[in-house]
Amino acid sequence: MTPVLVVLFGALATYALRLLFITLMPAHLLPQRLRDTLQLVGPAALAALVATDIGHATGHASSIWPTLAAVGAAGVIAAASKNLGLTIIGGLTASLLTTLVI
Amino acid sequence: MTSTAPPTAPPLSASLGDPAAEDCADDDPRCRRATGPMRYAITDGLTLLLGMVPFGVVVGVTASVLGMTGPAALGVSAFLYAGTSQMAGFAQLAAGSAPLAVIATIAVVNARLMLYGAALESRFRSQPLWFRLLGPMLLIDQTFATATDKGPDPDRAFRRYWLALGLTVLLGWSSSIAAGMIIGPALPADLPLDATGTACLLGLLVPRLVDRRALLAATAAAAVAAAGLALPAGSGILLATGCGLLAGAILPARTGS
Numbered sequence: 001m002t003p004v005l006v007v008l009f010g011a012l013a014t015y016a017l018r019l020l021f022i023t024l025m026p027a028h029l030l031p032q033r034l035r036d037t038l039q040l041v042g043p044a045a046l047a048a049l050v051a052t053d054i055g056h057a058t059g060h061a062s063s064i065w066p067t068l069a070a071v072g073a074a075g076v077i078a079a080a081s082k083n084l085g086l087t088i089i090g091g092l093t094a095s096l097l098t099t100l101v102i
Numbered sequence: 103m104t105s106t107a108p109p110t111a112p113p114l115s116a117s118l119g120d121p122a123a124e125d126c127a128d129d130d131p132r133c134r135r136a137t138g139p140m141r142y143a144i145t146d147g148l149t150l151l152l153g154m155v156p157f158g159v160v161v162g163v164t165a166s167v168l169g170m171t172g173p174a175a176l177g178v179s180a181f182l183y184a185g186t187s188q189m190a191g192f193a194q195l196a197a198g199s200a201p202l203a204v205i206a207t208i209a210v211v212n213a214r215l216m217l218y219g220a221a222l223e224s225r226f227r228s229q230p231l232w233f234r235l236l237g238p239m240l241l242i243d244q245t246f247a248t249a250t251d252k253g254p255d256p257d258r259a260f261r262r263y264w265l266a267l268g269l270t271v272l273l274g275w276s277s278s279i280a281a282g283m284i285i286g287p288a289l290p291a292d293l294p295l296d297a298t299g300t301a302c303l304l305g306l307l308v309p310r311l312v313d314r315r316a317l318l319a320a321t322a323a324a325a326v327a328a329a330g331l332a333l334p335a336g337s338g339i340l341l342a343t344g345c346g347l348l349a350g351a352i353l354p355a356r357t358g359s
Contacts, residue, residue: 001201003168003169003170003195004170004174004175004178005201006191006195006201006204006205007170007175007178007179007182007188007191007208008178008181009201009205010182010187010191010204010205010207010208010209011178011181011182011183011208013205013208013209013212014182014183014184014187014208014209014212014215015181015238015239017209017212017213017215017216017219018212018215018216018218018219018238018239018241019219019235019238020216020219021216021217021219021220021223022219022220022222022223022226022234022237022238023226023234023235023238026223026227027219027220027221027223028223028224028227030220035220036351036355037347037350037351038216038217038220039217039315039355040315040316040319040346040347040350040351041213041214041216041217041343041347042213042214042217042306042307042310043307043310043311043316043317043319043320043323043346043350044319044320044322044323044342044343044345044346044347044350045210045211045213045214045323045339045343045346046211046214046303046304046306046307046310046320047307047319047320047321047323047324047327047342047346048210048323048324048326048327048338048339048342048343048346049190049210049211049303049327049339050300050303050304050307050324051323051324051325051327051328051342052327052328052331052338052339052342053193053299053300053303054300054328055327055328055331056197056331057297057300063297066297067297067300069297070297070298070300070301071297071300071301071304073301074300074301074302074304074305075304075308077305078304078305078307078308078309079308082308082309083305084157084243084302084305084306085154085157087301087302087304087305087308088157088160088298088301088302088305090301091297091298091300091301091302091304091305092160092297092298092301095297095298095301
């Protein structure tokens, strides 16, 4: 399966997710308990992804320091600014600088 | 805190020559946007793009590295319209993961869009069917946050605002990806793009750690993900997310004010 086709199927799955609680199963019909738990999908999934990225980076000598620098800078900037654009640019800058130094 | 005193001066919007918005308070963006939803939506969308374009270029560069170039790749990117999941999916593709694992990863990263949909559902409930089917395609972090704060209340105004906002951001986002695809081959091969993707995930995560439930869910998920690194790509993330949800569900949800 080509990368374009894989991303296309990912896009279809994403469209279904977008549609789910708006059109397919309107959110006001869900039990309150389930709605409360669904609020945690974002933090749980994102934390799992960040931990996985860091874990994989530590297995490669060339990527560990740029990744750790990016994570450190992005964590500080995200906590201070809550601005996603700034966080990304800060992380990219830190990892680029680390790559140049190393 | 609410103000109890009536305003003593005309709203700023009135002095700016927007007579239809004269009755709106200066601190009520939703009211003002009801009078000219498309104009305000385009302005709001351009503001959002300031923070999105650099990441779009990075996504385009990464797509180029993977050989995803041309109109088809750009069209698929526009349909997916979710940069973080695209980066996560690209990382999986570059690592040689199985297609199903990549698709699962994209779905997991985008699972938060379900919640955004649930939160915005009341704004879509009485809209025409075509809008309830097509409007959600424009749902991303930025459009959700902006429309929640500033989207006008009347159905027709909200519909126009949402479409103009979403299409403005989509156009800018797709243009930035195209730019990244074009300049990608000219960039050094050892750019730490994976680190940029991780920074993006962190930037989305940190603002969500607003209470003990979210902290517990995130901590549990991160611990399980770290322990499950040896699992097949994607499955460790799914397992970790499930464990995070279970852990967070132990604590009672906030009841709101």
